[in-house]
Amino acid sequence: MTVAAPREDQAEDFLLTGMTCAACASRIERRLNKVDGVIAQVNYATERATVTLRPDVERSTVVEVVAKLGYGATPLSVRDDGSVPEAEAARDDRVADLWRRLVVAAVLFIPMVDLPLVLSVLPEARFPGWAWVVAALAAPVVVWSAWPLHRAAFINARHGASSMDTLISLGIIAATVWSLGSILTGHLPDPSAGALSVFLDPVGPLYLEVAAAVTTFVLAGRYVEARAKRSAGDALASLAALAARDVAVLLPDGTEARIPASALAVGTRFVVRPGEKVATDGTVESGASAVDRSMLTGETVPVEVAAGDTVTGGTVAVSGRLVVTATAVGGATQLAGMIRLVESAQASKASVQRLVDRISSVFVPIVIALSVLTALGWWAVGGTAGDVFSAALAVLVIACPCALGLATPTAMLVASGRGAREGIFLKSHQALETSRVVDTVVFDKTGTVTTGAMSVRAVHLASLDSRRRVLTLAGAVEDASEHAVARAIVACARAEADEFPAVEGFGALPGLGARGVVDGVEVRLEKPLRDLPAWAPEPAADSTLVVVSLDGDPAAVYELADEVKPSAAPAIARLRAAGLRTVLLSGDRAEAASAVGAAVGVDEVIADVLPAGKVEALEALRSGGRRVAMVGDGINDGPALAAADLGLAVGAGTDVALDAADVILVRDDLNAVPDALDLAKRTATTIRRNLVWAFGYNVAAIPLAALGLLSPLIAGLTMALSSVLVVSSSVRLRN
Numbered sequence: 074m075t076v077a078a079p080r081e082d083q084a085e086d087f088l089l090t091g092m093t094c095a096a097c098a099s100r101i102e103r104r105l106n107k108v109d110g111v112i113a114q115v116n117y118a119t120e121r122a123t124v125t126l127r128p129d130v131e132r133s134t135v136v137e138v139v140a141k142l143g144y145g146a147t148p149l150s151v152r153d154d155g156s157v158p159e160a161e162a163a164r165d166d167r168v169a170d171l172w173r174r175l176v177v178a179a180v181l182f183i184p185m186v187d188l189p190l191v192l193s194v195l196p197e198a199r200f201p202g203w204a205w206v207v208a209a210l211a212a213p214v215v216v217w218s219a220w221p222l223h224r225a226a227f228i229n230a231r232h233g234a235s236s237m238d239t240l241i242s243l244g245i246i247a248a249t250v251w252s253l254g255s256i257l258t259g260h261l262p263d264p265s266a267g268a269l270s271v272f273l274d275p276v277g278p279l280y281l282e283v284a285a286a287v288t289t290f291v292l293a294g295r296y297v298e299a300r301a302k303r304s305a306g307d308a309l310a311s312l313a314a315l316a317a318r319d320v321a322v323l324l325p326d327g328t329e330a331r332i333p334a335s336a337l338a339v340g341t342r343f344v345v346r347p348g349e350k351v352a353t354d355g356t357v358e359s360g361a362s363a364v365d366r367s368m369l370t371g372e373t374v375p376v377e378v379a380a381g382d383t384v385t386g387g388t389v390a391v392s393g394r395l396v397v398t399a400t401a402v403g404g405a406t407q408l409a410g411m412i413r414l415v416e417s418a419q420a421s422k423a424s425v426q427r428l429v430d431r432i433s434s435v436f437v438p439i440v441i442a443l444s445v446l447t448a449l450g451w452w453a454v455g456g457t458a459g460d461v462f463s464a465a466l467a468v469l470v471i472a473c474p475c476a477l478g479l480a481t482p483t484a485m486l487v488a489s490g491r492g493a494r495e496g497i498f499l500k501s502h503q504a505l506e507t508s509r510v511v512d513t514v515v516f517d518k519t520g521t522v523t524t525g526a527m528s529v530r531a532v533h534l535a536s537l538d539s540r541r542r543v544l545t546l547a548g549a550v551e552d553a554s555e556h557a558v559a560r561a562i563v564a565c566a567r568a569e570a571d572e573f574p575a576v577e578g579f580g581a582l583p584g585l586g587a588r589g590v591v592d593g594v595e596v597r598l599e600k601p602l603r604d605l606p607a608w609a610p611e612p613a614a615d616s617t618l619v620v621v622s623l624d625g626d627p628a629a630v631y632e633l634a635d636e637v638k639p640s641a642a643p644a645i646a647r648l649r650a651a652g653l654r655t656v657l658l659s660g661d662r663a664e665a666a667s668a669v670g671a672a673v674g675v676d677e678v679i680a681d682v683l684p685a686g687k688v689e690a691l692e693a694l695r696s697g698g699r700r701v702a703m704v705g706d707g708i709n710d711g712p713a714l715a716a717a718d719l720g721l722a723v724g725a726g727t728d729v730a731l732d733a734a735d736v737i738l739v740r741d742d743l744n745a746v747p748d749a750l751d752l753a754k755r756t757a758t759t760i761r762r763n764l765v766w767a768f769g770y771n772v773a774a775i776p777l778a779a780l781g782l783l784s785p786l787i788a789g790l791t792m793a794l795s796s797v798l799v800v801s802s803s804v805r806l807r808n
């Protein structure tokens with residue numbers, strides 16, 4: 074692979090090979106960060122280094138620095154769609170290699186343990202050279218199967234460093250050498266003393282099966298770990314696989330030409346046939362189809378789109394042919410954004426995990442020292458050579474804090490993969506921790522609890538013959554506004570007027586309305602701050618109201634209706650059942666907000682607030698001791714999303730939402746809110762449980778081993794088991 078110089082200060086991804094424990098990751102990270110002009114973050118779980126390079130630093134520097142440490146680094150060619158071919162291939166190779174070594178170790182390990190047992194119960198089967206048979210069985214295991222462990226330990230040793238592999242490799246070598254010594258000097262256990270003595274008798278037992286057992290268990294642990302990493306990576310890969318490979322573009326003469334999807338440019342028109350993937354984000358120009366978005370959002374029901382609607386790259390047109398104009402390509406598409414979100418969430422580290430990484434890096438020398446001390450201690454109290462060796466070996470073997478290193482990253486990996494399948498994107502580890510303590514969920518009204526597709530219910534006029542003029546003037550001003558209310562007023566005007574006159578001096582009155590001068594008339598559209606004019610009839614309770622005044626005189630009152638999303642009431646009921654307080658926060662008038670509040674069943678409605686007031690309302694809740702999650706559509710509630718303890722943006726998509734929110738919900742279904750909180754909570758709990766378990770295990774097991782209460786065989790088993798437990802508790806998050 075050629076290593077091109079980076080263009081500007083830019084994050085580059087590298088695939089790392091040879092890392093066997095969290096300590097490796099933290100060592101690489103520390104060493105890279107010592108290089109001038111390099112800022113690096115290394116993730117053990119994804120086996121990636123994200124490195125920001127100053128323009129004068131070559132990518133090859135990173136490769137060299139990492140190689141000097143004894144690991145491999147390959148710059149990744151991240152495809153436009155975010156997938157990384159090398160990483161996928163490397164993961165597969167690693168899993169296959171581990172599997173081969175594991176099978177050999179396990180197959181030979183079984184007769185090794187069985188032979189002494191058979192000999193102990195069947196005296197007539199004993200033969201003089203039996204110990205050499207055990208040694209012959211052990212040889213491939215401790216040499217070939219354990220090779221990756223020895224290799225890593227050796228490379229580390231050459232640089233005066235150590236890792237988990239140092240402990241394991243030392244343990245295997247010590248046990249092997251000790252056993253060969255015993256065989257050569259004839260200090261063999263007596264099989265006739267009973268089966269157990271072969272394993273547990275400290276007076277000259279054969280430790281070959283310990284060496285083989287440790288190898289087998291460690292490989293088994295690593296295999297499970299590699300599999301879990303790969304399948305979590307699969308979620309990412311399957312997201313990346315959604316990207317279309319090629320696309321039929323529409324040429325100016327009306328014919329079509331197939332080009333690779335990566336060659337699409339913004340503004341290109343392309344055709345999507347039924348059953349075909351939409352190649353990139355765009356606006357439908359003509360045609361109509363149901364679009365299946367389930368692969369992206371988890372929504373099972375296809376959505377109907379027609380001219381003017383937007384479509385997202387990666388979704389599938391189910392029923393009709395569409396002509397689409399591309400609005401975003403490559404890294405700017407929603408799909409690429411989501412892939413980046415998943416990756417950064419997977420790389421996000423808990424502060425506890427940073428501590429763990431630091432502990433891991435000083436852990437190994439400490440353990441070796443402890444092991445030597447244990448040996449000295451047993452020797453000082455007059456233990457047999459067997460006691461001395463057995464206890465020291467057990468300490469070496471049991472102390473690997475692999476489980477500690479796996480606790481956070483595996484859980485994040487599994488949770489973000491699972492979230493991605495359901496259209497839930499947790500942006501950071503912090504979001505998980507916060508979700509655990511949230512006790513209040515605040516919903517924005519328009520576009521979040523309601524569809525935001527408003528319609529005009531009625532127009533009440535001061536004088537009946539002015540209808541066409543008022544509609545035209547109002548439509549002309551609102552045509553410049555993006556607000557949901559504005560869109561409805563424009564649609565209503567278009568139905569009756571053909572052309573809008575030009576507007577001068579348009580201004581949005583945030584949270585209140587809009588104004589502008591049309592044909593010399595000052596037009597204001599505002600939410601009623603006082604009583605309605607006397608000529609206007611009593612409006613429906615749930616109507617949103619807009620008063621139109623021309624040169625200061627009220628000329629019309631619009632009544633607008635919005636539909637509550639069908640998912641709102643069930644989602645809110647679920648949150649309340651989980652003991653959370655639910656609040657509806659709205660800039661609309663109190664009656665309309667209360668009507669929606671009653672329809673969806675929230676505990677409290679806060680209405681009539683200006684946009685700045687929304688932030689204040691959240692702060693008031695927070696200073697009252699509440700931990701607040703804010704759910705919005707990200708369109709005009711960016712500040713509120715950012716002000717809450719936890720911001721959730723529903724319906725995906727605006728850049729504001731991506732920045733301001735902690736959780737992005739691509740599914741336009743409010744059930745995603747309780748789903749996301751649930752997933753976040755379960756993930757945070759899993760991480761805690763993993764850490765407590767892994768830490769507790771190391772703290773408790775080392776003294777036991779030092780006191781000679783754990784045989785090396787059991788130590789090896791426990792050590793591997795603790796990693797497997799941590800990984801499998803993380804994997805359970807998938808269900």
Ligand SMILES: Nc1ncnc2c1ncn2[C@@H]1O[C@H](COP(=O)(O)OP(=O)(O)OP(=O)(O)O)[C@@H](O)[C@H]1O
Binds near residue numbers: 517559587617
């Ligand atoms: N362009 C506009 N034209 C007319 N009225 C408007 C316009 N913009 C806002 N308003 C009025 O101001 C009110 C509050 O608007 P704001 O944008 O703060 O909230 P919202 O997003 O519509 O509603 P919610 O806070 O419930 O989500 C609206 O209900 C509407 O009555």
